[in-house]
Amino acid sequence: MSELVAFAVVSLVIIVVPGPDLALLLANTARAGRRAGMATVTGIMLGNALLAAAAVAGLTALLTASELGYAALRVAGAVYLVYLGIRALSDFVHLRRTGAADAQPRRQADPAPRSARVSFRQGLISNLLNPKVAAFYLSLFPQFTLPGLAPAVEHTLLAALFWFLALVWYALVLLLLARIEILLRRPRFRQGIAGLSGAGLIGLGVALAVRD
Numbered sequence: 001m002s003e004l005v006a007f008a009v010v011s012l013v014i015i016v017v018p019g020p021d022l023a024l025l026l027a028n029t030a031r032a033g034r035r036a037g038m039a040t041v042t043g044i045m046l047g048n049a050l051l052a053a054a055a056v057a058g059l060t061a062l063l064t065a066s067e068l069g070y071a072a073l074r075v076a077g078a079v080y081l082v083y084l085g086i087r088a089l090s091d092f093v094h095l096r097r098t099g100a101a102d103a104q105p106r107r108q109a110d111p112a113p114r115s116a117r118v119s120f121r122q123g124l125i126s127n128l129l130n131p132k133v134a135a136f137y138l139s140l141f142p143q144f145t146l147p148g149l150a151p152a153v154e155h156t157l158l159a160a161l162f163w164f165l166a167l168v169w170y171a172l173v174l175l176l177l178a179r180i181e182i183l184l185r186r187p188r189f190r191q192g193i194a195g196l197s198g199a200g201l202i203g204l205g206v207a208l209a210v211r212d
Contacts, residue, residue: 004161007144011162014136015169020081020126020204022173027088027197028122029177030190032115037177039116041170043123048166050128052159055137056152074208077129081205084122088198092191130208 021044029037127133137159146154183189 003144003146007158008161008165011165012169015162015166018200020130020201021123021170023197023200023204024084024122024126025170025173026193027084027091027201028115028119029184030193030197031088031091032119033184034174034178034181036115036119037174039119040123041174043120043125044127044170045163045167047124047127048133048163051133051137052163056155056159073129077126078205078209080126080129081201081208084126085198085201085203085205088194088201090198092195092198096191098187 025037025040025044028040144158146157149157177184184193
């Protein structure tokens, strides 16, 4: 039990530290509303589930063992984060130029179903293209052992716990965003979120690109 508690504490620290997923969630929510935010979280959580399953199956070990494959995935993930950041900054510039009069019509011009599909795809791809997530699974799991369980069962349980804690965290974030929905409708507030999240995504993309 103590091992599970320790793992949960470490996982929560890692989960709540702001990163690409949170920046993307804020950017999409500012751009297209709460439904887009929920779709983004759905994509992120599916990506987490796929990477967790890959870690349990040992596929991420093959990835991190290949220097060329790991570098290629790292560069692809960095480029994608920069692309998402540029999109968020373009929203910032648009809101700054048009002001309150034109901001609301632009939001309505993007159909909700399409916004949800795009946000889901962005959340999924950004999560899958982050090699640090795969490396995290490999570096964290071996540090915790659950007596009496086979390694495959142990890793599956730890992966499921991490996924569940991440789900709870993003559910709380969505709940907070729902509480401040009135603020999200204000162009100046959306402009601030778009600017901060865009700069954050670009910064994270650059940091990912230059890391070994």
